[in-house]
Amino acid sequence: MQQDAIIIGGGFAGLSAAYILARARRKVTIIDSGEPRNRFAAHSHGALALDGKSGREILAEARTQLATYPTVTFVEGEADSAEGVIDDFHVRIAGQKPIAARRxxxxxxxxxRLPDIPGLEERWGKTVLHCPYCHGYEIGGGPIGVLATHPMSAHQASVVADWGDVTLFTNGMPEPDDAALALLERRQVGLQAGLVSAIETGAGKMMRICLANGRDFEVRALFVGPDMHIRGSIAENFGCALEETPAGKIIATDVSKATSVAGIYAAGDIARAFGNITLASADGVMAGLGAHQSLMFAAAHS
Structure with a gap:
């Protein structure tokens, strides 16, 4: 049976889009691998009325509520590939029959993707973080590190300075230009040159930033701007236009979250330069509205 829409991804954006389409009584299939991006963080913050809840808890409740809509189907797995054109898409999942949909x-x-530094990956989402708005308050001030990974790291460090005493570790990146240096000085951010060789456990709740030159520094948390890569190859295979950001490429969309390929929409971190669960959810709502109105007006003119 052809679906009105297939949603690849059951995170905050995908489920929010599904709500819109389900409440319009559209047939929706959600394909989800069960690995949300924020799975490494124990708690979510900054989301209205949900402060402190885990992302998995929020998503589980959303799935439970969505399951009450008779036109919604959940499929567990990874979407391997997709093909087709508007009104006739087909998505394949390993070991299962292809699913057809109009959108x-x-x-x-x-x-x-984090820098290859020993001790970094296992602390990701705990004391190695990416967003001060999501996790900065819980650090409680004190010494905080920022690891330079891209040209916007100096700006990131200047923002994080509102949450503690910040040192920017350049880690082999080019030294900030004069404007960035002036910003760091104004924000009272320290600058530490040299390659970071390891992240280790320090005294108490501190962690130690070890440099290749033998120096080390203790901080309560380390902020990192990871390289972002679009999950899967479906957007690339369809030829969806991409947009460059300082941290990686995202899928380019218009205000209705339509991509450059007719009938394909994109929402959430995959189509935003900056994201958190609130913004991802809002993006999903816009994509759901865009997809529904596309279906509605297509029906009106058929």
Whole structure:
């Protein structure tokens, strides 16, 4: 049976889009691998009325509520490939029959790729963080590090300075230009040159930033801007236009979250330069509205 829409990704953007389409009584299939981007963080913050809840808890409740809509189907797995054109898309999942739909909504999110530094990955989402608005308050002030990974790292460090005493570790990146240096000085951010060789456990709740030159520094948390990579190859295979950001490429969309390919929409971190769960959810709502109105007006003119 052909669906009105297939949503690839059951995170905050995908489920929010599904709500819109389900409440319009449209047949929706959500394909989800069960690995949301924020799975490494124990708690979510900054989301209205949900402060402190885990992302998995919020998503589980959303799935439970969505399951009460008779036109919604959940499929567990990874969407391997997709083909087709508007009104006739087909998505394949390993070991299952292809699913057909009139519209395709990409919400599979991003893969965060961290610098290859011993001790960094296992602390990701705990004391190695990416967003001060999400996790900065809980640090409680004190010494905080920012690891330079891209040209906007100096700006990131200047923002994080509102949450503690910040040191920017350049880690082999070019030294900030004069304007960035002036900003760091104005924000009272320290600058530490040299390669970071390891992240280790320090005294108490501190962690130690070890430099290749033998120096080390203790901080309560380390902020990192990871390289972001679009999960999966479906957008690339369809030829969806991409947009460059300082942290990686995202899928380009218009205000209705339509991509450059007719009938394909994208929402959430996969189509935003900056994201959190609130923004991802709002993006999903816009994509759901865009996809529904596309279906509605197509029916009106058929």
């Amino acid at each position: 395709l909504l990409l919400a599979s999110g991003m893969e965060d």
